[in-house]
Every structure is written in structure tokens, then in C-alpha cells.
Amino acid sequence: MESEKFVSNLEEHLKSVWQKDVKILNVLHLSGGACQDNYALSLQTKKGDQLEIKEVVLRTDKAASLLSSLSKKDEFQVAELLFKAGVKTPEPILLEESSELIGTPFFLMEKIGGRATGRYITKDSELNHYRKNGMVNDLASNLAKLHGILPESVTNDDLNQKLKFQAKEKYILSCIHELRNSLDQLPEAHPAIELVLNWMESHQPTIDQIVLVHGDFRTGNFMINPNGLQGILDFEFAHWGDRHEDIAWLCMRDWRFGKLNKEVGGFGDRIDFYEAYETESKIKVDPKKVTYWEIMGNIRWAIGSAQQAERHLSGKDKGIELAAIGRRTAEMEWEAMRLIEDLENAI
Missing domain, CATH: 3.30.200.20 (Phosphorylase Kinase; domain 1)
Incomplete structure (x- = not known):
């Protein structure tokens, strides 16, 4: 990418678009x-x-x-x-x-400032003050603003279609079917995932409203420095869905980077995040729905990590990062079943 041809081609393109010299x-x-x-x-x-x-x-x-x-x-x-x-x-x-x-x-x-790495956001001492005084509030309020974008407010029909709008009564079942289809395409069997998918099918919660969902809202996808949140990144998995999806994804064990006692991204507490989100959105967070979507998220990530490993194993896109991600599948299967057990015992 850093070749002379790349640089010269891009320079000429930007000159043409912006109608001024670019180097x-x-x-x-x-x-x-x-x-x-x-x-x-x-x-x-x-x-x-x-x-x-x-x-x-x-x-x-x-x-x-x-x-x-x-x-x-x-x-x-x-x-x-x-x-x-x-x-x-x-x-x-x-x-x-x-x-x-x-x-x-x-x-x-x-280009914005800050860093996104999990170790930095959850453990670096230069963020100690911001972690205690603002990080949770800033992320929760910005997520609530993101969820304030509704299908009826987007006039771009093509984008609406790409974001896969579905009626809220059908949405969860369609998510489960999509996961089943992805699972069927893997070359090996995953009985634990099948078990969890069956449980999710029989325990579907209701959805209050279909909103824009980030789809990968987690530690690692926002830039932070001691001055605060610099920006949320990476919208390639955005779609129309349930607000609880994003909250649950942020709370998943895998995104805490060793700080397991801080259930929100390894840096915050759920009650504080829920309160800040509710203050901005004026909508109540349902903890049981968050747990359901956390179970769903672990299964999605279990399948996703298996897909990433398969990219390496098949020779399609070899890389040590892809190979290493494959080991997470079993961890996510275990976590999903643990959450189901906790939820069932709490009833």
C-alpha cells in the first residue's frame, strides 16, 4: 500500500475531487x-x-x-x-x-487522538481519573445517541435495506436462524452451540423498538485518552436491531481484558452504565434482556471465531491472528452456558 504508485494515484485522485493541489x-x-x-x-x-x-x-x-x-x-x-x-x-x-x-x-x-487497545483502556494508570470520572457516562450517552437513529428517520432506501430492517416481532428468531445457517457452514460440529440456540429459541424476550445498532460496540472500538472519549469507531457490523444487543456486547466477558470484576468493558459497572444510558435515552434498560443478548453475543462470537480460524485453516487468508482467534470458540460456548445457568437459577 505504501508504494509510489499508490501514493501518486491517490494524490491525483484527491486533486481531481478537491480541485486543489494535494501531496x-x-x-x-x-x-x-x-x-x-x-x-x-x-x-x-x-x-x-x-x-x-x-x-x-x-x-x-x-x-x-x-x-x-x-x-x-x-x-x-x-x-x-x-x-x-x-x-x-x-x-x-x-x-x-x-x-x-x-x-x-x-x-x-x-484522524483522531487516543488509543483503543484493551490493556490501555482497562489498566493504564494515565486513565485512572477518567475511568472513575466520566468514561462510563461518555460511552453510555453516546451509545444512547446512536440508538436514537430509527429506521423511519433514514430516507436512504438502499441503506435501509443493507441494514436489514425487520419487524421487532420477527427479529430475534431471524438472528437465531442466521446463526444456525452460519453454524451449518462450519466443517465441524459444535453441539454446545446447538444446545444454546435451542434455549434461545424457547426463551425469546420482547423488543421495545428497532433502532440502529453498532454491532461491535466494545473495548477496542473506541479511542480514548486522558482528556476523554475521542471517538467511536468501526461500523462495518451496524444494523437495525435491539438496543440491548450493544449493551450486552460491551459487557461480554471476552471484552474485559482480564478485569473481570468490571463487567462493562473491563472499566465500569453495569448499574452506572445503565443509569447513564437511561438518563440520555429516557428508556429503561432491562437487565434480563441484556443477559439474553449476552448469551446471543457469546454464541455469535463463538461462531465468528470459528469462521476466522477457518479462513486460516483453509488457506484462504492465512495469519497467526486468525489462527489464534479460533481458540476462543470453546471459551464462548462455556460462557454462554454459564449465563443460561445463572439466569435459570435466578428465576
Whole structure:
């Protein structure tokens, strides 16, 4: 990606789009996880005699992204919705749908400060004050703003379709069926997952309202520094769904990075997060629904980690990160069954 051809092609494209001189001063490959590639670009723009340095991030897919992820066009449009709704997220700047420039579609967004790594957010001492005085509130209130985006407020019919709107009475069952289909495509059997799916089918809660769901709202997908939350990232799994999905996903054991006593992302307590969310949204959080979606989330991640490992094992997209993720499947199966046991014992 850092080749001279890449730089020159992108410079010429940006000059054409922005109608001013553009020079790329620096390209830095950032960590993008198993599915995405991110590159920090320092752009020098010139219009007349005025020079300006603009720091942006170029976001694109790796060779094999997950089938359930949105296209770059759809992810860009979701980011625009959130930015306009006042959610703290990097400003989306430019979408390129063609693959001709760099081999795959991409978009540019504002480069923000902070770090997203789990160890930093949950354990680094420079965040001690913010962890105790604001982190939970900031994340809960921004998640509530995100959930304030409703299907009827989105006039882009194509995006609505890509976000997979379904009636709230049918939504949970469709999620279970989707998980069953994904499970059936794996080459090996997972009886524990089958058992949990059967339980979920017979214990479906009601949904109060279909809202925009981030789909991967967890420690690792928001940027933080001692000054506070800098921005929420990564909307490739956004969809229409139940607000409790995102709350549950953040609370999953796997996203606590060893700080198991802090059930909200390894940095906060559920009661504080629920209260902050309710203050912003004016809607009550149902803890039992959160637990149900936490069970669902563990099964989704169990299947997802098995899919990631299969990408490596099949030779389709070899990588040590993909291979390592595969070991999480058994952990998520155990956690889902533990949560069911706790929920049943509490009734």
C-alpha cells in the first residue's frame, strides 16, 4: 500500500475531487484488526498561496472480510448518520467506491487522538481519573445517541435495506436462524452451540423498538485518552436491531481484558452504565434482556471465531491472528452456558 504508485494515484485522485493541489507527506499502516486495514495519511493541500496539513485515516477491507460486514459505501453512510446525530465519531470525509485506485474500495475519515487497545483502556494508570470520572457516562450517552437513529428517520432506501430492517416481532428468531445457517457452514460440529440456540429459541424476550445498532460496540472500538472519549469507531457490523444487543456486547466477558470484576468493558459497572444510558435515552434498560443478548453475543462470537480460524485453516487468508482467534470458540460456548445457568437459577 505504501508504494509510489499508490501514493501518486491517490494524490491525483484527491486533486481531481478537491480541485486543489494535494501531496501525501506520510503513510503509516495502523492496526485494523482481522477484517480491516487502516492507514494514517498526512496530506498537504494547497489552494492559492495557502498550505494546510490535514491528518486523515484511509479505511479499507483486508483480502477476506467477514460476510456479514457492510461494504465501505454502507459503512461510510452509517458514519455520516452518526456524525450528523452528534455521536462522537471521526468525521467521514471522502468515499471511493471504485477498486481501481488501490485495489479495493475505501473511505477517508478524520484522524483522531487516543488509543483503543484493551490493556490501555482497562489498566493504564494515565486513565485512572477518567475511568472513575466520566468514561462510563461518555460511552453510555453516546451509545444512547446512536440508538436514537430509527429506521423511519433514514430516507436512504438502499441503506435501509443493507441494514436489514425487520419487524421487532420477527427479529430475534431471524438472528437465531442466521446463526444456525452460519453454524451449518462450519466443517465441524459444535453441539454446545446447538444446545444454546435451542434455549434461545424457547426463551425469546420482547423488543421495545428497532433502532440502529453498532454491532461491535466494545473495548477496542473506541479511542480514548486522558482528556476523554475521542471517538467511536468501526461500523462495518451496524444494523437495525435491539438496543440491548450493544449493551450486552460491551459487557461480554471476552471484552474485559482480564478485569473481570468490571463487567462493562473491563472499566465500569453495569448499574452506572445503565443509569447513564437511561438518563440520555429516557428508556429503561432491562437487565434480563441484556443477559439474553449476552448469551446471543457469546454464541455469535463463538461462531465468528470459528469462521476466522477457518479462513486460516483453509488457506484462504492465512495469519497467526486468525489462527489464534479460533481458540476462543470453546471459551464462548462455556460462557454462554454459564449465563443460561445463572439466569435459570435466578428465576
